[in-house]
Amino acid sequence: MLISIIAGARPNFMKIAPIISAIENAISNGKKINYRLIHTGQHYDKKMSGDFFEQLGIPEPNANLAAGGGTQAEQTAAIMVGFEKELMANPADIVLVVGDVTSTMACAIVAQKLHVKVAHVEAGIRSGDWTMPEEINRLVTDSITNYFFTTTKIAGDNLIKTGVTDDRIFFVGNTMIDTLLKNKHQFIKPAIWDTLGLESGKYVVMTLHRPANVDEEGKLKELLQEIINNSNDLHLVFPVHPRTAKILQGLGIADPRLHMIEPLGYLEFNYLVERAKVVVTDSGGITEETTVMGVPCMTLRDNTERPETITIGTNELLGTNPNAIKPAFEKLFKGEWKEGGIPELWDGKTGERIVDALLKLQQ
Known part of the structure; x- marks a missing residue:
């Protein structure tokens, strides 16, 4: 199984790092899985992009589409044109997109039009606010996704309400928290x-x-x-x-x-x-x-x-x-702020659960 992993903006990098780590562990254990990392270039400032790759131990991307800058439409178009060429030259079994940035939506559309299945990490979250570009990205992406990896049961319920069947939803937790817990000792x-x-x-x-x-x-x-x-x-x-x-x-x-x-x-x-x-x-x-x-x-x-x-x-x-x-x-x-707790499965093992699910999908 070859997975094209998409990253384009600062929030994406924190979400892909644990998935890449889990894939590399699976490879070292003889599992038939590999990946190709695609940086769309949506965030092209070093502080918004390059530093994160270095600090989080993310390998150099296999391709950088350099699609940063411009309006929402211009950026979406540049990502789609670049990723279409990339995916045609390097066919994948699954395109894995994360979060809710422009790259998430654009690459999901390209993948489906090339008949490649899409997996969405952080699927199903909703604000209900259509004035936010991220909400449009979520809605469009989830409407054409094959496999949904969710951070909470609430997100899964949101998907079920739109007709997504249980067997396509995987409640795995939050990869951002994997990254946080892994790096906490080295802030x-x-x-x-x-x-x-x-x-x-x-x-x-x-x-x-x-x-x-x-x-x-x-x-x-x-x-x-x-x-x-x-x-x-x-x-x-x-x-x-x-x-x-x-x-x-x-x-x-x-x-x-x-x-x-x-x-x-x-x-x-x-x-x-x-x-x-x-x-x-x-x-x-x-x-x-x-x-x-x-x-x-x-x-x-x-x-x-x-x-x-x-x-x-x-x-x-x-x-x-x-x-x-x-x-x-x-x-x-006044010292009256709530203490708070930690949501279910935000335990640092989400990347592993995602890769386990992907491996089962190819059986």
């Missing part, structure tokens, strides 16, 4: 730690990149001001997504506690997250990591495709109204 202290004299539990980590929060300058300024005003004397460490950096340049926000820095590598970023008082974010994946690390998390979104981080984990959904920030920080500083 790297970033330079900003000593530069600012940071101490555990005495700073906030922030990430913002979603259009609903950053595209409207007035809204972004108001959100940042509320965080600054209500975070007491804590340092605010804000690794800035390239998309957000362009917008921030014109806002003129300055505060001695607000530190806007370049994007960090995986090991450096999670060093900060693990020791933070709280994380304020609009990312879905980070809410999963904070849940496992037991770190309070405030999500500035009106919905989430990862409800288990709220019902089980340490995450709270604040919405996008800046007025929700003050009461959340008051709750945090």
Whole structure:
């Protein structure tokens, strides 16, 4: 069995690393399975891509489609054209896509049109918000997927409601958590730690990149001001997504506690997250990591495709109204934030379960 594994954007790299590791273990044990790694080039900045390959021990891709840049449509088209040529030149038994980025959807479409089966890792998650490009990517991908690997039973239920049969759904857990648990002992202290004299539990980590929060300058300024005003004397460490950096340049926000820095590598970023008082974010994946690390998390979104981080984990959904920030920080500083727990099968063995399932499919 030859599997084409697709990775294109920063969240993908954390998800494919354990799968590749499990495939290589299976190969060393004489199993008839192999893979070809395809980097679509959707994230082409080194900090958003190259560093992750190095830090997570992901091998050099067999092909890089260099499809980064442009609008959603331009990027989708470039990925599809590039991957069609790749897959025709190197036929696979299964194309394995992960997550919900443009590369996920584009490569799934190409595979099905070339009559190659598709396996989707992190299938079935839903926010219900069609204004998010990720939600469209999820819906399209899952509508043409053959095999569904899910992070939770909720995701499986979402698929069953759309008519997917049980025998095509594999509840395996979360590969992002495999990566987190494997690398937790080797997180790297970033330079900003000593530069600012940071101490555990005495700073906030922030990430913002979603259009609903950053595209409207007035809204972004108001959100940042509320965080600054209500975070007491804590340092605010804000690794800035390239998309957000362009917008921030014109806002003129300055505060001695607000530190806007370049994007960090995986090991450096999670060093900060693990020791933070709280994380304020609009990312879905980070809410999963904070849940496992037991770190309070405030999500500035009106919905989430990862409800288990709220019902089980340490995450709270604040919405996008800046007025929700003050009461959340008051709750945090009173020591009333929930402790949270860890969802089922988020145990570091998801990659192995995925490969076991793939091997059974070829029998």
